[in-house]
Amino acid sequence: MGTKIKGAILVNEERCKGCGLCVVACPHDVLTLSKKVNAKGYNFATMEHPDACVGCASCGYVCPDACISVYRTKVESSN
Amino acid sequence: MENDIFKPENLVYTKTPVLNDTPMHYCPGCSHGVVHKLVAEVVDEMGIQEDTIGIAPVGCAVFAYRYFEMDFQEAAHGRAPAVATAIKRLYPEKYVFTYQGDGDLAAIGTAETIHACNRGENILIIFINNAIYGMTGGQMAPTTLEGMKTSTCPYGRDTTINGYPLNITDLLVQLKGTRYITRQSVHNAASILKAKKALKKGFQNCMEKKGTSVIEFVSTCNSGWKMSPAKANEWMVENMFKAYPLGDLKDI
Amino acid sequence: MAEEIQLLKGNEALALAAIRSGADGYFGYPITPQSEVMETLMAVEPWKTTGMVVLQAESELSSINMVYGGAAAGKQVMTSSSSPGISLMQEGISYIAACELPCLIVNVQRGGPGLGTIQPSQSDYFQATKGGGHGDYHLIVLAPASVQEMADFTVLAFDLAFKYRNPVMMLADGLIGQMMEKVVLPEQRPRRTMEQIKEQCPWATWGKPSSRKPNIITSLELDSKDMEQNNLRLQKKYKEISDHEVRYEEFETSDAEYLLIAFGACARICQKAVEEARAQGIRLGLIRPVTLWPFPYKAIAEQANKVKGILSVEMNAGQMVEDVRLAVKGNVPVEFFGRLGGIIPTPDEIVTALKEKIIK
Structure with a gap:
């Protein structure tokens, strides 16, 4: 049993303009643009591989519209 | 179980309240948003929200004042350094910054820029250089690269017709009134963290009476450049950084 | 104590009256026939006494925009120039009028058009009273006829400017600016304290406390319905000024x-x-x-x-x-x-x- 860094993000989907810079910035390929659109018609950012997120916040830093909140915690690793 | 992580104690990054909830009018992926966010974060972290007065330009950032929870003035095209000069002279205890694009700062406002810097006004000038006039639809800027296509140089900037890209930041280094001059970018997480440090220094300098701080952000205009945001960043690294190399140019 | 009578040029009286009016700042650029205004201020050095800021700008463009910045921040500021310089300031004056900023702009007129002459003239009447810059706006325009009035109108101009949140122009000419007459300067008023500025100019950009929303000074409004309302508000104010401030x-x-x-x-x-x-x-x-x-x-x-x-x-x-x-x-x-x-x-x-x- 060890500890593992676990991250997750919350996207302000209505504020997101779907520029995709967070998708490029993520070092662990967590993010993608959703097939769904928001009220303005943008394909907003969403976690495609949430398990891979380590909460590094790169996506949050590069987001020009400040729509990403990043959370990080340590969890017990079972393997 | 997934939702367990979304607790206040686990929050490592979110929008600062100094940047308000008004959706920004910038195109998707625009560098302006990142720089706005950094300014708001620095003002928040320094605890100077009540003592900061911003000056918005004419150009894409004309509505900058809509997004900050700070007092703001909107200046006539190019005159932000003159406006900031007066505010800082009249309120020496306040942090005063201008936020200007390349057309505003390096074309129509060249005189105001140079003379505010030459007087050593204790202000911070934030300069967004994306080598194009974004707001009016992608015309040639003073900083447009040689050969770069814009709507008013559709076959590429020809120096025999249009002159050369104006590296105004290099010019400002020569002035005795400038204290801190740096060229930054916001195209990836590392550059953003570095740029934030530069901004903090720029704001801190406002109180030290040692001269003007100028931070140039070599930026993208993906709409004007007709590229995707990610592609625009790549193009910037490849082309803009050659003409406008990143790093500190003066720090005394 | 008897009032002190001095022999002064109109331009000098203006400068000294500005200090005594409690002005916070003067921003200008030299031009004949009004250069004595800034020369007098620089010689007297009011920043050592009242704390008034005096700054020689790089152009009239810059000086009027310094006035814009200072006035928008709630300070009592002014500039002076002569006809060609006032022409150069028109964009800034239009912004100041649009943003409803109190300030004093002095035009010691010379003959035009163009570079014209440095001799006195009144040929900027249209420019002063009918607009000058772009858009529907009015300056309150005061026309002094003596050195004494150059001094008295400086105080009056600031009072009217703050009363109506409107730029005031003193339309003098090279004759009034250059001639010497006896004059009694106004009493020294203290510059307003920060508390007084906050009370008098709650709209100004002096730094947002947590108790209020940001103060924004801008003339930009892209929504035509709102822009029409902005214009109607200005016109209502101009009507009020017309009803109450006619002087002859x-x-x-x-x-x-x-x-x-x-x-x-x-x-x-x-x-x-x-x-x-x-x-x-x-x-x-x-x-x-x-x-x-x-x-x-x-x-x-x-x-x-x-x-x-x-x-x-x-x-x-x-x-x-x-x-x-x-x-x-x-x-x-x-x-x-x-x-x-x-x-x-x-x-x-x-x-x-x-x-x-x-x-x-």
Whole structure:
């Protein structure tokens, strides 16, 4: 049993303009643009591989519209 | 179980309240948003929200004042350094910054820029250089690269017709009134963290009476450049950084 | 203690009165015939006494935008220049009017158009009273006719500017600016404290406390419905100013058969012309508009009903005469006499012009 860094993000989907810079910035390929659109018609950012997120916040830093909140915690690793 | 992580104690990054909830009018992926966010974060972290007065330009950032929870003035095209000069002279205890694009700062406002810097006004000038006039639809800027296509140089900037890209930041280094001059970018997480440090220094300098701080952000205009945001960043690294190399140019 | 009488140039009186009015800042650029304003301020060094900031800018463009910045932050600020420099300031003046910022802009006029001459003129009447810059706006325009008024109107101008949140222009000329007369300067007023500024200018950008929303000074409004409302708000204010702030002087009008209308330096010459005409048996009177905007249409209209003819006397090619004709509405003949290019008319010339153009 060890500890593992676990991250997750919350996207302000209505504020997101779907520029995709967070998708490029993520070092662990967590993010993608959703097939769904928001009220303005943008394909907003969403976690495609949430398990891979380590909460590094790169996506949050590069987001020009400040729509990403990043959370990080340590969890017990079972393997 | 997934939702367990979304607790206040686990929050490592979110929008600062100094940047308000008004959706920004910038195109998707625009560098302006990142720089706005950094300014708001620095003002928040320094605890100077009540003592900061911003000056918005004419150009894409004309509505900058809509997004900050700070007092703001909107200046006539190019005159932000003159406006900031007066505010800082009249309120020496306040942090005063201008936020200007390349057309505003390096074309129509060249005189105001140079003379505010030459007087050593204790202000911070934030300069967004994306080598194009974004707001009016992608015309040639003073900083447009040689050969770069814009709507008013559709076959590429020809120096025999249009002159050369104006590296105004290099010019400002020569002035005795400038204290801190740096060229930054916001195209990836590392550059953003570095740029934030530069901004903090720029704001801190406002109180030290040692001269003007100028931070140039070599930026993208993906709409004007007709590229995707990610592609625009790549193009910037490849082309803009050659003409406008990143790093500190003066720090005394 | 008796009031201290000093012998000063109009430009010097203006500068010293500005300090005494409690001004926070002066921003200017040298131009003849008003350079003594900044020279006087720089020699007196008010930043050592009242704390007033004085700064020589790199251009009139810069000075007017410094005034914009200072006024938007709630400070009592001013600039001065002469005709070509005032032309250069027009964009900034339009912004200041649009943002409803109180300030004082002094134009010590010289003859134009173009670089023109450094001699006195009144040829910026249209520019001062009918706009000058772009958009529907008005400055309150005060026309001093003496060195004493250069001093007194400085205080009055700031009072009106803050009362209405509106830029005020003092439209002087090279004659009033350069000539020396005895003058009693106004009492020294203290500069407003920060608390007073916050109370008087709750709209200004002096730094957002947590207790209020950000103060934003901007003239930009892309929504036409809102922009129309902005314009209507300005027009409502201009109506209020027009209703309450018209100022003029009458001289020998009670029994007048003929009337001169003149402002500024010309009004003084016209006083002498009235005396000369009366010595010749012509019952001549004078109305001197003190505010050129708002213009004393009503006072002139009332006098017009009692006289046989009116001569507008100006150091230009006939500008104020258009307002005189608007006031008179064709009820009596209105003619114009003026000299151009920096030439100052003499009382004799004026009486002769009156006889030729009006009495006939």
